[in-house]
Amino acid sequence: MSAQLPALQVVLPLLAALLAALVRHGGAAWLIALAASLAMPVIAFVMLTQVLDGGSISYELGGWAPPFGIEYRVDVLSAFVLLLISIAGAVMLPYARLSVAAEIASNRRAWFYAMYLLCLAGLLGIVITGDAFNAFVFLEISSLSAYAMIGMGPNRRALFAAYQYLIMGTIGATFYVIAVGLLYTMTGTLNLVDMSERLADVSNMRPLFAALAFLTVGVSLKFALFPLHVWLPNAYAFAPSFTTAFIAATATKAAVYLLLRYFYSVYGVGVVFGAQPVSEILLFLSVAAMFVASLVAVFQDNVKRMLAYSSVAQIGYITLGLSLANQAGLTGGIVHLFNHAMIKGALFLAVGGVVYRLGFARIGQFAGLGRKMPLTMAAFVLAGLALIGTPGTAGFISKWYLALGALEKGWWWLVALIVVSSMISIFYIGRVVEQAYFREPTEETAKARDLPLSMLLPIWILAGATVYFGIETSLTVDVARRAAEMLLTGLR
Amino acid sequence: MEILEPILHHYNHWITIFLMVSGLYIVVARGNMVKKLVGLALFQTSVYLLYISPGKILGGTPPILAEGFSVYSNPLPHVLILTAIVVGVATLALGLALVVRINEEFGTIEEDEIFEMISEE
Numbered sequence: 380m381s382a383q384l385p386a387l388q389v390v391l392p393l394l395a396a397l398l399a400a401l402v403r404h405g406g407a408a409w410l411i412a413l414a415a416s417l418a419m420p421v422i423a424f425v426m427l428t429q430v431l432d433g434g435s436i437s438y439e440l441g442g443w444a445p446p447f448g449i450e451y452r453v454d455v456l457s458a459f460v461l462l463l464i465s466i467a468g469a470v471m472l473p474y475a476r477l478s479v480a481a482e483i484a485s486n487r488r489a490w491f492y493a494m495y496l497l498c499l500a501g502l503l504g505i506v507i508t509g510d511a512f513n514a515f516v517f518l519e520i521s522s523l524s525a526y527a528m529i530g531m532g533p534n535r536r537a538l539f540a541a542y543q544y545l546i547m548g549t550i551g552a553t554f555y556v557i558a559v560g561l562l563y564t565m566t567g568t569l570n571l572v573d574m575s576e577r578l579a580d581v582s583n584m585r586p587l588f589a590a591l592a593f594l595t596v597g598v599s600l601k602f603a604l605f606p607l608h609v610w611l612p613n614a615y616a617f618a619p620s621f622t623t624a625f626i627a628a629t630a631t632k633a634a635v636y637l638l639l640r641y642f643y644s645v646y647g648v649g650v651v652f653g654a655q656p657v658s659e660i661l662l663f664l665s666v667a668a669m670f671v672a673s674l675v676a677v678f679q680d681n682v683k684r685m686l687a688y689s690s691v692a693q694i695g696y697i698t699l700g701l702s703l704a705n706q707a708g709l710t711g712g713i714v715h716l717f718n719h720a721m722i723k724g725a726l727f728l729a730v731g732g733v734v735y736r737l738g739f740a741r742i743g744q745f746a747g748l749g750r751k752m753p754l755t756m757a758a759f760v761l762a763g764l765a766l767i768g769t770p771g772t773a774g775f776i777s778k779w780y781l782a783l784g785a786l787e788k789g790w791w792w793l794v795a796l797i798v799v800s801s802m803i804s805i806f807y808i809g810r811v812v813e814q815a816y817f818r819e820p821t822e823e824t825a826k827a828r829d830l831p832l833s834m835l836l837p838i839w840i841l842a843g844a845t846v847y848f849g850i851e852t853s854l855t856v857d858v859a860r861r862a863a864e865m866l867l868t869g870l871r
Numbered sequence: 872m873e874i875l876e877p878i879l880h881h882y883n884h885w886i887t888i889f890l891m892v893s894g895l896y897i898v899v900a901r902g903n904m905v906k907k908l909v910g911l912a913l914f915q916t917s918v919y920l921l922y923i924s925p926g927k928i929l930g931g932t933p934p935i936l937a938e939g940f941s942v943y944s945n946p947l948p949h950v951l952i953l954t955a956i957v958v959g960v961a962t963l964a965l966g967l968a969l970v971v972r973i974n975e976e977f978g979t980i981e982e983d984e985i986f987e988m989i990s991e992e
Contacts, residue, residue, distance in 0.1 A: 516954060526969070538969055538973045538976060542970065542973060546911060560922050
């Protein structure tokens, strides 16, 4: 049984999606989605412990041995990201029942859960597969279902946001396919491990660098690296609340994982950062994201949109760790994958709770909510503190390692930039806090009450996690450190 | 003729690149949402050539063991592209479905008109 875990991780949500679409009943589909979602972290956790004890797991799909058959490959990094995605799904799904019931017509709810399960299966598939083309298929499974979920948003602008996301996302995916095509032509293999071995023997580097460029731009479009982020704010702002929280926590992370995989495992640090100015470009864009997106966030009126811009900024921190390419920096980047998922998940769920009660997310309409929805807003503040990077929270841990990584290079200015850009987030989180706690409730907000338990609990689990992982770091930092070690020393 | 030789020798790649860039250009330059999707489909389709044309070896046969044939074409790109076609069709279908819904809600499929409506909201 345990030998089949890698396959189950993907097949289970895929089958559940089919089942959810067939039952056609919202409540039943939710139960199916819940069962599948709750099984995911168990599988991921078992695999993570196996990997930490005994090294990578290689699963031959259909019994065809790699490199000819498709290989599912779980190592420390992929097990960590699998755990992140499956935890996000499992924690958030109980929240979905009421939130989705409020935002989506009853005849579409079953389809919605089917889309969610497809998205989950796709994201887990991207991370678990060891095959370049298979990763593309999963990338598109997750993206297409995400477009559909976003298009189901209550406002008609959701449709337009989904359309724009579809255009940008498809361009990104096609760039990725072009890159895989070039790599396949040069190496004759699609298996990532095999590819990295064969790349060493390729003498004509030009097609490989072309592939690297296509790959970087394509995948960056998917995870909204500044300035390729234009699709993201609208998609997050108008999607159903649950979708926003789930996609913000997971979808960008899976795409970043893909970039990490290619940069460090397939090409190797020497090729990517040695011959081309990849590190410099990535560093510049990351810092630009940290500042520009944070500043734009300060001036947003829609809180969901504000958090969306904040996501673009936070992705900057993750790619910053990626571009530093040293032990501490990479650890920081990988830890921030996890921490940001928890933080942004909690924030978006809390705002989704306000939308559930009041039907809007304009900042002026948060007036007095600290008194009317104390538990929801307290969780928002807690996660907000973690977003800023207050010591004792998860956000501090990741920024600490990023700063260490910058120091290792002797870049004091970068440490200063990390600190200053974190300061900006005080302003936009502060604007919400100011409205919620220092204003009298208006007529509109006076009728608000705290959320029902099934919605409050997921918010608090995630908000609690941001504090827990700020103090107890053995799961996040230690695993991330091992993943970074593995990436820097090569795949084998 | 010497200058033209590398171009003619790799003419398949030039066709691919031409299709690719025209598709991408349509996506960027057109405001009509259906036309944008047509451009997107063209862009995706051009990649199929990128895969399939290097897989064919002149004089090669399908990879079936038989007396007297030793040069085979690579069948794998075809299989990959078959999958990519499915993904492309799904993307196009979803995109068109979204455009239909947008037309129902906004009454137009021109991007700039929708931008105007949104800025008024």
